[in-house]
Amino acid sequence: MPGEKGVKGVVIISGGLDSTILLYWALHQGYSIHALSFDYGQRHGKELKCARKTCRNLGVKHLVVDISGIRELLASSALTNHGIEVPEEHYTHESQKITIVPNRNAIMLNIALGYAVNIGAEKVFYAAHYNDRAIYPDCRWEFVESVNVTAKLACDNPRLEVVAPFVHKTKAEIVALGRELGVPFADTWSCYKGGEKACGVCGTCRERIEAFQINGLRDPLEYEIEVEW
Numbered sequence: 001m002p003g004e005k006g007v008k009g010v011v012i013i014s015g016g017l018d019s020t021i022l023l024y025w026a027l028h029q030g031y032s033i034h035a036l037s038f039d040y041g042q043r044h045g046k047e048l049k050c051a052r053k054t055c056r057n058l059g060v061k062h063l064v065v066d067i068s069g070i071r072e073l074l075a076s077s078a079l080t081n082h083g084i085e086v087p088e089e090h091y092t093h094e095s096q097k098i099t100i101v102p103n104r105n106a107i108m109l110n111i112a113l114g115y116a117v118n119i120g121a122e123k124v125f126y127a128a129h130y131n132d133r134a135i136y137p138d139c140r141w142e143f144v145e146s147v148n149v150t151a152k153l154a155c156d157n158p159r160l161e162v163v164a165p166f167v168h169k170t171k172a173e174i175v176a177l178g179r180e181l182g183v184p185f186a187d188t189w190s191c192y193k194g195g196e197k198a199c200g201v202c203g204t205c206r207e208r209i210e211a212f213q214i215n216g217l218r219d220p221l222e223y224e225i226e227v228e229w
């Protein structure tokens, strides 16, 4: 998608791999970016710390919105409830369904759309990617399309849109793009657990390791397990 120099956009950045690469990509495309993160009462704050660091390094205006009060309403997920174990199977395995935070991305996107209107931005960039689609319904292309119908109606602005440039890209393809864009992978965090080192066995660690391996790259993050790069 060609960039439009100077057009304002909002990037939703979690501090994970995909949304950090998305921020670099949007800047590279020439958009004038405001970054937005959400504290929704997630299991740990390591990703948000990474998001702050990335935005500081890039000189991008960054707001962290505290919606942590909704955690108890969404406590059926291992990502919002410390009483639920994080599953250790592969990312696409049925067991990962316990990591779904109900309607989380729709909630965040709608807040981001309101913010976009407020600052005169026309795009909201969203880092859903192809591997997400098996488990997470609000990362699917159909969902992005439907949010766009709603956004235009709700905000009465035909130019306002959610853009998900990675929705047909695999994690490995996104890592390849990150390398091209010179993204410092060490400043991103994926692991669902918030340990000193990444666990290497939760679904998102497994997916991340695999994406680096496919690219013949070594992830600069430290892992609790021995990984063959």
Ligand SMILES: [Zn+2]
Pocket: 190, 191, 192, 193, 198, 199, 200, 201, 202, 203, 204, 205, 206
């Ligand atoms: Zn992990």
